[in-house]
Amino acid sequence: MKQEKNKSFIDKIWNFFASVRFAVLIFTLIAATSVVGTVLEQRAEQAKNIQVLSRIFGESAAPGLYTFFNALGFMDMYRSWWFLALLVLFAVNLIVCSLDRLPRIWSLATEPISPLPEETIKKFLIHKEFTIKGSMDSLRDLVLKAAKGIGFSCSVREEEKGLQFLAQKGNYSRLGVYLTHFSILIILAGALVGGEFGFKGFMEVGEGTVSNTAFGGGKELNLDFYVRCDNFDVEFYGMSDMPKEYRSWLTVIKNGKEVMKKSITVNDPLTYEGITFYQSSYGLIPNSLGNGIFIFSVVSKDGKSSVLNLRMGDSFQIPGTNVTGKIQNFSPALRIMNGQPFTYADMMNNPAVFIDFTEAGKHLFSGWIFKRNPETWQLPDGNRVEFDNYWGVEYTGLQVRKDPGVWVVYLGCILMSIGLFIAFFMSHQKLWVKLVQEKSGARIIIGANTNKNRGALERKIEKLASVLNSRQGGDK
Amino acid sequence: MESSLFFGISTMAYITAMMLYITYLAFKKAPIGMVATTVTIVGWVSQTIAILLRWHEFADLSGMGILRSVPLTNLYESMSFFVWCLILGYLVIEFRFKNRSFGAFITPIAGLVLAFIDLTGVSKEIQPLVPALKSNWLLAHVTMSFISYAAFALSFGTGLMYLIMTSEKKTEPSYLFWTFILGIFAILIVTMGIDFLTFKVKVRPEEFIKSYLFKTSFMSPSSGIRILSWVASLAVLAIVWQYGYILRRILEKFSVTPNMLDEITYRSIAVGFPIFTLGGLIFGAIWADQAWGVYWSWDPKETWSLITWFIYAFYLHGRMMRGWKGKKVAIVAVIGFTAVIFTYLGVNLLLSGLHSYGSQ
Ligand code: HEM
Secondary structure, three states: OHHHHHHHHHHHHHHHHHOHHHHHHHHHHHHHHHHHHHHOOOOOOHHHHHHHHHHHHOOOOHHHHHHHHHHOOHHHHHHOHHHHHHHHHHHHHHHHHHHHHHHHHHHHHHOOOOOOOHHHHHHOOEEEEEEEEOOHHHHHHHHHHHHHHOOOOOEEEEEOOEEEEEEEEOHHHHHHHHHHHHHHHHHHHHHHHHHHHOEEEEEEEEEOOEEEEEEEOOEEEEEEEEEEEEEEEEEEOOOOOOEEEEEEEEEEEEOOEEEEEEEEEOOEOEEEOOEEEEEEEEEEOOOOOOOOEEEEEEEOOOOOEEEEEEOOOOEEEOOOOOEEEEEEEEEOEEEEEOOEEEEOOOOOOEOEEEEEEEEOOEEEEEEEEEOOOHHHHEOOOOOEEEEEEEEOOEEEEEEEEEOOOHHHHHHHHHHHHHHHHHHHHOOOEEEEEEEEEOOOEEEEEEEEEEOOOHHHHHHHHHHHHHHHHHHHHHHO | OHHHHHHHHHHHHHHHHHHHHHHHHHHOOHHHHHHHHHHHHHHHHHHHHHHHHHHHHHHHHHOOOOHHHOOOOOHHHHHHHHHHHHHHHHHHHHHHHOOOOOHHHHHHHHHHHHHHHHHOOOOOOOOOOOHHHOOHHHHHHHHHHHHHHHHHHHHHHHHHHHHHHHOOOOOOHHHHHHHHHHHHHHHHHHHHHHHHHHHHHHOOHHHHHOOOOOOOOOOOOOHHHHHHHHHHHHHHHHHHHHHOHHHHHHHHHOOOOHHHHHHHHHHHHHHHHHHHHHHHHHHHHHHHHHHHOOOOOOOHHHHHHHHHHHHHHHHHHHOOOOOOOOHHHHHHHHHHHHHHHHHHHHHHHHHHHHHOOOOO
16 A cells, blocks of 8 residues: 555656656746856956946945855856756756656557558548559559558458458658757767866967977866967968968877877868867967067078078078178057158067168168068069068967767767757658459558648649559559 | 848848738638749748859959858848748648748748848858868758758748647737747738848948947937837737737638648758757867867857757657647647857847956
């Protein structure tokens, strides 16, 4: 007696967790609380959210409301215990709901189709009845072929007064919904794996330097290899200051050996041993602006060339000539307006170098050479100084991520796509065709049934009926 | 820049079509309906030409090849694409169901979007892509998102019509709900229409850059006009509530049945939901993962997409619950599309305003 009562209580809980009503409740709770999380800025400074609240509710209410929402964890709500609990309930709901229904759906999907009496076939929403001439044998082939024409391969049963053709297709499409639900669990599992065993951090690597340490979430991750930044560069659209591409040339060094080289851009990261490096920011190494290395390709007018690495104040000779250049000035972002040069930004938007040229002690000419403007590389005497790079002054900011769960998440996404496609665009269709022998032919009764998208099946059955009718005319 | 000529033609055509469809609904004269359909088709064809031309212009300008130059990189282009999908979807439904009464509920959505583009001074220039946007995932993400938004917009229109046809009593929640939504819709159309006219007549070109939305009503510099706008809005809501039942009688004359509306609403969502899931959520996540190494970061835009997704999941499952099929889930479908709008506009216009330090 007592046991039975217990069981019914457990049943009640089970049914509650298996219900769509509960699912819809969870959807509502997750959606509604998420709204609050988009209004209050997450993990922001206190002052910021007090300001947000005072814009909505007024100055006087804001501090009190802040304390209230803060106590409930809304300032970092997607990580709060109650939001995670909602997600867990969501998952439990999905699992229980699937376990609850799967046996029935499984049998619906695997059950073989069985012959039906005439009255039942006529009760289907999609049905047809007409007479048709011909011998039973020729009709048998005709129906099989016509059914094939609309995509059904029938099995045939002999009956007292004739034949019955049976076919079903798409029976496993009934499982599409379960695949969709299951994929959600996979995605949640992948996110969990990422959260438990993954790492998210940031590292800055200056041009020509190496690093093996990333910082994130108050933690420090030491990699067992080094990343070297060989170069960093911003490419711009035309002569504008609109960035087109940020690019870092990286080398991975393990046990003193270079094991990988790749240039990364914003949408094209580097992955080594499960750790991925994303181009995320850049900047100037402090106090380095005057100490970089100028890389010039110097070409004399008769084609002799050499590549030079120079510093501020250095002199160099153009190969095969007596022309000497001396680097006198540098600007990271130079613009010339009304003949007046001035530096318009402190980032390396438009690097320019001022060089003074002499020949045997006599001053020849001097001027600004721009990295981004090849026209300025050409000297009046036919020699050329190509300004390739100003190196060693910028660092690249790399987002560093290790997430062993990401493939699980992707797998879940693929399953979800397949599941949704099946759930919405495929259906379980069944077809019955009964031939009842008569004097010079047969009466034919067609019935069909589907779990969704009846219109499509209706059109197929129309086609089947018209094929049977027209063929019969041709036979006469 | 021939593309802007064709865009202009299509905008004019859609706004004319909207007025024609509403007239048709009111007077049920077949020729008006035919003209409305023709004008809509003309608008759609010239918009198609405009989009192709712009695509070509962009490819020439950026030199990035045809695939990378799909004109879907900014607010203006994406909204325009949304309207294109919406009108296409609408035309399909009109031909499938041989019924023009839907036009009066769906073309105004297109009209509102187009007016919004003009009034907010959304930049129509072709702009080069910033590095983060150079991704094929992003392209698939944006294209599919807007196709699904258009499908959701259709379900919004038919869901609203369903509520109009099935709410009998003026005190019913569903009647209150639909008159409220339709009232807001009407207020937006009228205020944006007024904005549009005054803005075309008197604004100097340099002011184009600044948003002109609601500057002649709710955000007018004169407090008198502001108060008047709010009072007028309340009046509109009251009038729609008072006389809304007339719409039901009108729709009944057009042999639309609630069943048919429910069917179209479900079908639109059944198309929109998988496309939104794959394009909107999954491709968006893959892109974020490739660009920044986080597939989900709970930023407001992502979160609002997820909220939208849950609302439509609610709709799909709600249909299976006893006592929910019909009016209640139609309300959910209508709310779903308001969430879509908020995801796309509200997050940028309202939330970023709230979050910005020191503005106002
Ligand atoms: C956000 C998460 C979910 C998504 C995206 C989702 C998706 C779907 C889809 C696409 C369908 C098919 C609907 C149709 O054909 O109209 C479906 C059906 C269903 N869902 Fe979900 N679902 C979710 C969560 C849940 C949960 C938590 C439950 C738990 C009770 C649940 C229970 C069901 C049931 C019972 C069906 C009907 C199955 C059938 O027809 O045999 N779903 N779901």
